[in-house]
Amino acid sequence: MRIDAVVERPGFTLEVSLEVPAGTTAVLLGPNGSGKSTVVAAVAGLVPLSAGTIELGDRVLDDPAAGVRMPSEERGLGVAFQDGLLFPHLSVVDNVAFSPVARGMPRREARAEARRLLDELALGAGSTAAADLAGDLADDLADRRPRTLSGGQAQRAVLARALAGRPDALLLDEPMSALDASVRPRLRRRLRGLLDGLAAPRLVITHDPTDAFLLADVIHVVEHGRITQSDTPAEIRRRPATAYAADLAGVNLLAGDAADGLVRLLPARPGAAGGAAGVTLRVADTSAAGPVLLTIGPRAATLHRDRPSGSPRNVWQTRVVAVEPLGDVTRVVLENPVRLNVDITPAAARELEIDSGSELWVAVKATEISVAPDPA
Template sequence: MTLHADLHIARDTGFRLDVELTVEPGEVVALLGPNGAGKTTALRTLAGLLPLTAGLVRLDDSVWDEPPRVFVPAEERFAGVVFQDYLLFNHMSALENVAFGLRAQGAPRAFARTRARDWLSKVGLSAFERTRPRSLSGGQAQRVALARALATEPGLLLLDEPLAALDASNRLHIRSELGRHLGEYSGHTLLVTHDPLDAMVLADRIVIIESGRVVQEGPPAEVARQPRTDYVANLVGLNLYRGTASGTTVDVAGGGRLTVAEPADGAVYVAFPPTAVSLHPTQPEGSPRNCWPVTIADIEQHAHTVRVRLDGTPPVLADITPAVVAELELAPGTRLWATVKATETTTYPA
């Protein structure tokens, strides 16, 4: 069974969603993108909460949406959904919440409660059967919502920002728990998120969408290593440039020239981490192959390092220590020289 979705949505606002997705059995696909990219719209079409303007949603031989002839409503789709705010029923206990989907499918009360009890045990919440959602922590509520979605044994599991409501102290543990449950799930999983770490840790494959279109997809390591848009480069913390290569020289689109380690020809991307950038008060002499004048546009603290945004040809991000900031007396407007060794760059076809 393969999920195939060719999603086309046209809104009166002018926004268009044109995304094609496939999800194999047992595979977790993360749909990643900035706010307004169309991630939640895509999830809602798969869930049956929003009809397509054109296209197709098919799980194996079952067609769920194919305008204008076919539209299967949400309650008749073989899908489970975990929403960002979990949408648990506050007047029901955790047990009753998990049993709800089974009861909605017509399962006898005793059977639904037994299955719900089993699922609460699987997610480590047997002691909270009688607890109502308002008395649960964020992590506990997330696990109840996941148990409710999986108890119906859906063919498709849709997760809409499932960790967004958690605080940092719980997020690491719950992400690990969620990953374990997804690893045991044999159906198709689509995870919608704006958090690159959630996508990198939980997904087998990442699909990046911007402005309603797919701009990159692949295994997490490949996406992190070879970003293809500025948005993706910012997510994974790399400087990214598109240009035209001739041997080890790349003329950067928008101005500037970089020397790279491996010869190439034609349209390429050049990427390197901000940690590869060194800053100097005067033009240095010696081994660095790339050296150009820059001006500090912005300085901000990033964990134990300082991220410096530099205007130049090309512009560049540099990560330096607070000691370097103090030593060079850096401030917005300061003029410097940036250097990057050719061996620190990665080049790949555009």
């Protein structure tokens, strides 16, 4: 799928170019109002392009210069919008089967496919997921009507409908937004497995970095109607291109003034790099001078209950303001005197008995701090 889209609206212009190869999942990650949903709506045929083209395989879906705009129902897409509606007069299983039936699959086969997907998403009686998921997920909801579902259950049914019918491409708009926090991690892993089983290109939009980093093969960061960075999740974690991407990735960007291997941190600038006035950090790059940006990876710092001994040159006492489980890592957000994101293993978090409000010591080696001239 190739997207070269320009959409002009009063006070806002979207201009993006990206390609989603078959069998891969691309995630558009950005804040609310950045234009992510407009991209999906354009691909789905719900928003006309002002300029550009959208192609799926050898088919041109949109080309305003040539007068081409394929009707939504002819595009062969599986779509799950954040506020996606279910047909109220159909059962959940028949809602999901509607998509493959519309694409020509026999009804019995379509219902079997629908039940398989509902089981995968813990909505069916045969669900292998239900046993290890909490609360209402253990119920068989396949034969119930949509009005009896919770918001999270309805969203999972909409997801199943989008996945059914072997679509030529899959579009998912905030697929995890309505799910309870207690079940989101396990269903996220199940969704990743379902996506990996599709040969079609998949385009997912989200503002949640956890969804992006765990679902994506490639992440496109969208800010103010433009793609500001496109790379693998690992590369975006290592080398975020903007302050927004750095914050999402947990990478710490700090602004300061450098001289003789020391950097005096400056107050945070709105929407840009953070800092802490009056704090000085030692760095390995003794040639750095003047305004600089420091990058400290979320795994570069270590946390301790007592003041650490040894070689770290930058050691200070700090306070925990948030603890965020992110699958195989736990993100610890620190502040006072320096706001930092630190990623540790869940086992280390348990051993240190970390909770919001905990007083800890943090250590960062000078060699773990990257220094670059501040372009601002």
